[in-house]
Amino acid sequence: MRTLHGLLRASAERFPVSPAIADGERTIGYAALDDLSDRLCARLFATGVAPGDRVALWIDKSWLALVALFAVLKCGATYVPVDPRAPRDRALFILGDCEVRLVAADAAHAAMLDEGGIPVLLLDEDMLAALSADALPGLVEDPETAAYILYTSGSTGEPKGVVISHRAALSVIGWAAGAFAISPGDRLSSHAPLHFDLSVIDIFAAVAAGACVALVPPPAMLFPRALAEWIAASGVTIWYSVPGALMPLAALREVARFPALRLVLLAGERLPPALARWLAGHVPQAALFNLYGPTETNVVTAWRVPKGFAGDEIPIGRATGDAAIRIVDPAMRTVAGGERGEILVSGATLMTGYWHRPEQTAAALVTLPGETGRWYRTGDHARMDGAGALVFLGRADNQIKLRGHRVELEEIEAVLLRDEAVSAAIVGPVDDVRLGAVLIAAVTGPDLARIDTAGLIKACRSALPAYMIPLEVRAMRTLPLTTTGKVDRAAVRAMLAGDRQ
Amino acid sequence: MIEEAIRDYIVRNSRAALDSASLTPDTDVIAEGLVDSLMLLQMTDFIEDHFGVEILPDDLTFENFGSIAKITALIEDRSGKV
Numbered sequence A: 001m002r003t004l005h006g007l008l009r010a011s012a013e014r015f016p017v018s019p020a021i022a023d024g025e026r027t028i029g030y031a032a033l034d035d036l037s038d039r040l041c042a043r044l045f046a047t048g049v050a051p052g053d054r055v056a057l058w059i060d061k062s063w064l065a066l067v068a069l070f071a072v073l074k075c076g077a078t079y080v081p082v083d084p085r086a087p088r089d090r091a092l093f094i095l096g097d098c099e100v101r102l103v104a105a106d107a108a109h110a111a112m113l114d115e116g117g118i119p120v121l122l123l124d125e126d127m128l129a130a131l132s133a134d135a136l137p138g139l140v141e142d143p144e145t146a147a148y149i150l151y152t153s154g155s156t157g158e159p160k161g162v163v164i165s166h167r168a169a170l171s172v173i174g175w176a177a178g179a180f181a182i183s184p185g186d187r188l189s190s191h192a193p194l195h196f197d198l199s200v201i202d203i204f205a206a207v208a209a210g211a212c213v214a215l216v217p218p219p220a221m222l223f224p225r226a227l228a229e230w231i232a233a234s235g236v237t238i239w240y241s242v243p244g245a246l247m248p249l250a251a252l253r254e255v256a257r258f259p260a261l262r263l264v265l266l267a268g269e270r271l272p273p274a275l276a277r278w279l280a281g282h283v284p285q286a287a288l289f290n291l292y293g294p295t296e297t298n299v300v301t302a303w304r305v306p307k308g309f310a311g312d313e314i315p316i317g318r319a320t321g322d323a324a325i326r327i328v329d330p331a332m333r334t335v336a337g338g339e340r341g342e343i344l345v346s347g348a349t350l351m352t353g354y355w356h357r358p359e360q361t362a363a364a365l366v367t368l369p370g371e372t373g374r375w376y377r378t379g380d381h382a383r384m385d386g387a388g389a390l391v392f393l394g395r396a397d398n399q400i401k402l403r404g405h406r407v408e409l410e411e412i413e414a415v416l417l418r419d420e421a422v423s424a425a426i427v428g429p430v431d432d433v434r435l436g437a438v439l440i441a442a443v444t445g446p447d448l449a450r451i452d453t454a455g456l457i458k459a460c461r462s463a464l465p466a467y468m469i470p471l472e473v474r475a476m477r478t479l480p481l482t483t484t485g486k487v488d489r490a491a492v493r494a495m496l497a498g499d500r501q
Numbered sequence B: 001m002i003e004e005a006i007r008d009y010i011v012r013n014s015r016a017a018l019d020s021a022s023l024t025p026d027t028d029v030i031a032e033g034l035v036d037s038l039m040l041l042q043m044t045d046f047i048e049d050h051f052g053v054e055i056l057p058d059d060l061t062f063e064n065f066g067s068i069a070k071i072t073a074l075i076e077d078r079s080g081k082v
Helices: A004-014 A030-046 A063-074 A088-097 A125-129 A166-179 A198-209 A218-222 A224-234 A243-250 A273-282 A358-364 A409-417 A453-463 A489-500 B002-013 B037-051 B068-081
Strands: A019-023 A026-029 A054-058 A078-081 A102-105 A120-122 A146-152 A160-165 A187-190 A212-215 A238-241 A263-266 A287-292 A301-304 A324-328 A341-346 A375-384 A390-395 A399-402 A405-408 A424-432 A436-444 A472-475
Touching: A004 A030, A004 A063, A004 A166, A004 A198, A019 A030, A019 A063, A026 A030, A026 A063, A030 A063, A030 A125, A054 A063, A054 A088, A063 A078, A063 A125, A088 A453, A146 A166, A160 A166, A166 A198, A187 A198, A187 A224, A198 A212, A198 A238, A218 A224, A218 B037, A224 A243, A238 A243, A243 A263, A243 A273, A273 A287, A324 A375, A358 A375, A399 A436, A405 A409, A409 A424, A409 A436, A409 A453, A424 A489, A436 A453, A436 A489, A453 A472, B002 B037, B002 B068, B037 B068
Parallel strands: A019 A212, A054 A078, A054 A102, A078 A146, A102 A120, A187 A212, A187 A238, A238 A263, A263 A287, A436 A472
Antiparallel strands: A019 A026, A146 A160, A287 A301, A324 A341, A341 A375, A375 A390, A399 A405, A424 A436
């Protein structure tokens, strides 16, 4: 297969009446999904979309959004999913940064865009039902085309777009479909939003296998009991999400059994051993895998968690598919067995680069002496355990993971520093019993009376996604300095953490 | 009193574009996107600190948190039992 939409066409021919998408009460079969996305593709062409263009999807995840996603791909265009909860300014930045030709939006999001600005295609059921059945001239199938661009937090203060080609995405999909023996009888949960790279495997691996992708309904995303009931009732056989999505289930008094579940895949953040133990007891028939991979590479390591696992840290495992992994020291030399180093990744799953950011791309994708190909510097640290599995050890820089989201603390600090009253700002993650971790900011300035902490939080709200908004901003007379006179991040963060306890 | 405090909390903390005049006790705060998963947890902290009641994971349901009126009823119910 050469493209992601080619997977849909093939499954529509092999399994025309099998369910492709389950969204609440509605089920869309493969032939119907293929036909609807053909029609919408023709409509996109008619509105001026051409192969190579970017088309934004600013819409809550739904069967409609998935029809649009495949329609964009069938045009030979690139879909750019925008966080449906993103503040308007951040969404507008993304739309402008990658110069989208068109925004496909539901009514609520279309209303947030100015008339006369970027063209908007309003997506709803009536519009879709009214599309004519003109045959497409044939699929545009170029594996090197960018399939999607996912925006992630950037340390320069602006989000950056990770460009992924069909070839790279298909490499991950092919590995997942084979390694987990996904078959037409499977139902894959779809929990991650479209702008999150986890969504790629559940949607496209399901389509590759002719399986059904079942969208987790909104109340189940919010309320643990509703989630447990949905997993039990929906007949999901493969669950894939960040660990944090399942954690609340372990705290419920009684949870229905999940008899259909055969596989639990968790990725995106540290897998707490307590969750693995709860799953081993509650869903004994399901295999549990810990997966690892940044947006720039998608999944590149996996580890099957044994039922009786008793350690403190669950390994992220070994290289998957055709990915190659090296653990290197700061001079980019492979470390001796068991030593700590940075994870470098090579192989077909690598991103093409960051959209229109050649310097950042060059810094991230490097060559190694004596090795072929490009290597992605993850910035993540790991060591290899005695059995050859990688153990994640954290990061060297100021990037953290919060409930699975990548957060560059400097991006938040940049927003705080835009305020003229603020001369220095440090944001730190602080452990919180219930929330896992929360962000606290410490700011200072020449005139403390002029610092409006509530105003700063407001500024963050209009510029940053929810998970990046500090819970609290504290104005401090001074911030601790290092011997070189720079603000001592580590000291500020230790202070914030101490205050919280 | 309780209803006013909850309403005020949602208006102050929600990230969604909010027309506060249209927020009634029976507005579906979930469907309107006014309460997301992070805010739900933060709000339970607020409720526990502010009203001295305990909220358990099993209490996190639409029936208890779907609107300002529902949240108010939950707090009143729990306060009565203390």
